[in-house]
Amino acid sequence: MSTSAVRDMSARTTAGSTRAGKRSRSTSLARRGARTGFLLTLPALVPVLALVIFPILFAIYISLNNWPLFGDIAFNGIDNYLHLGDDPLFLPAVAFTLVYTAIVTVPILVIGYAMAAFVRSNRRGAIVFRTLFFLPTVVGLSTLSFMYLIELQPDSGAANLILKWVGVTDGETPWFIHQGTALGAVCVLVIWFGGGITMMLLLGGMQAVPAELYEAAEIDGANRWQREIRITLPLVRRNIAMSLVLSIIGSFLAFQQFVILTNGNPGGSTTTVVMRIYQKAFVDQQLGAATAMGVVVMVAIAALTSIQLFALRERE
């Protein structure tokens, strides 16, 4: 072997070992980075484990037991799940909640979008309208429900008196005694309430759209409607997805507005699924069966949300 060949080999070996060293250093750095990243997420991870993951696992455990509110607990496997349909009110409550969700979701989005489009510019008075539209969210659904209850009273409520004044009704409509009118009345309240928060969610996205895009489109001759459809709508897609997800989850978990306004009347026909879970736990005093219902609802919402997010994902 010549000297040059040895030198060449040595050089190649050195280069190889340098590359290996670099690789090993970068792997080590990556590992250290990953560890640091993990350690940095710990403060957030611990509460999630303690306040979300553990309670969910414990809820699943409760659902596998005959767990009365008071008294002895006995493991009964998946019995609670198998007998969910035996509860005379659970499936009707699921059906009612789905109908309610289907009714309010689109109007909340459309009205929220319209309000956001109306107040997104910095024109005069925009802040006043923003505040007015968002006011229901600040007041809160429970308070609004109580106010609404008073204003929908037959004979004395403002809504009935106005309807009488304009000649639509005799002013004595008892809105909450039939399933249809009760559902309709609650939907109107929730759409008004939900529109404000949807407006805020969409407003952030709308205000992030660069003004140059609108200017360029305007120069190209696009009218206001075309600019909305071709520019704004695609660019707030993520915000719309988030609003829809939150709106559907909120509707599926509807509780206080129905408790206050209808309390399930007439005859339990306006009982939502969460109301039924509550009744199962604290009226029937069967925590195990109630938790099984809760787990099923949780899985259904998770599945629904995944489907929504997949359908509304950004396509590259």
Next chain:
Amino acid sequence: MIQKKKSRAVMIAALAVSVTVAAGLSGCSSAAPTSGLGSKASGTVQFWDRSAITPWSKQVVAAFNASHKDVQVKITSINDAQLSSKLATALRTNNVPDLVTTDDVDAISYISAGQFLDLTRAIDDAKLRDVLSKPQLALATVSGKNYGTPAVLDASVLLYSKKLFAQAGIAGPPANLTEALDDARKIHALSADDYGFYFPGACSGCLAFGVMPNLYADGADLVTGDDLHAQTATVEGNESLQKTLQFYQDLWTEGLTPKAAQSDTGSGWATNFQKGNVGMAAMGLFGYTTATPEEQKDIGIAPLPGASGGISTFIGGANFGIPKKAKNAAGAWEFIQYALGKKMQELTPSGGFAPVRTDLVNDAAFKAANPIVVPGLTASVTGRSLHTLYHNQLFSVPAGPWQKMFTKAVFGGDVKGAITEGQAGFEAVLKGNG
């Protein structure tokens, strides 16, 4: 040798830690455990109180703490709607209160689950048995044993407008439902804006409180049987029920009740009566105590009449109970005895309640000082309540058979069909299939 020394040191350290921890724990828990009811009590009594009666309870606690040096009561008022869930959570741990007050109707749930101490002997030893309201004590009784005592009475009564009664020429409160209907018609005849009777038609529990005494006065009930696990429904063939539902249907169909009644889930129960244009309503004393002084001048109070006569009431209110795991049961029992004393029971009207001592029913001085509680107190002797494990499913939810039956009979105009459906509904719930 070194090993032996080491293990001794570990033992001493462990002992020291145990003593320190034990001392610390006893310092932050309720009290040093005191065995036996009626023995000398000491320490602190942790008292969870249903919020509805807290105005009275706080007065009793203040008086008790001022007069007892060795034992002190710490009261925690808990919202009625949250009491059962909080208590259920506590009872599954060793962190229970020493004393609780529950809605007297709910007490049976805790008792049947074996969560409360047997107070039978203590009640006898304290000579309380003969002075406590028997119907209310029965709500804390299973198989002849008392697992609690009454605390305060919330009896349903008939509130009426003295002004409208005078204007309509009605001499006094009705003695039965036929008279009540006649009186309602006379009041409505005064003007279209005056109504004879108000009831919250969509509030299941409120209706049980106001309507059931019409049956109780006749000796009738909808659920019968002492064995809580084998009770039967007595809805069909119940003449008092038929008369009572017909009375309410007549009120509705003849327009003697404001339209708001049909959808009222309870929020307008008192306020709609207090407006001054309603002649009568069946409710608790809160209908009087929450009225303005001006409105109170116009409100008369009378016992609720039976469908065919007689008087009765729904025995509502609160019962005391001592959880089995209570650390200071002796202190709790000492407080109960104090709260059931005449002096403390005489304070109940200030909170809108009536006393649970029967000797006050005939106490002329007490009655003269507290005329508003007299009608309910008088009726409480023959009063009853819902003594069933299924009272919530039967009487407290809109989908329950009671509310469905009432709605169909009164607003749907079908008393007979409602009773037939009601029998089936009550039976299903009592069999555990509701």
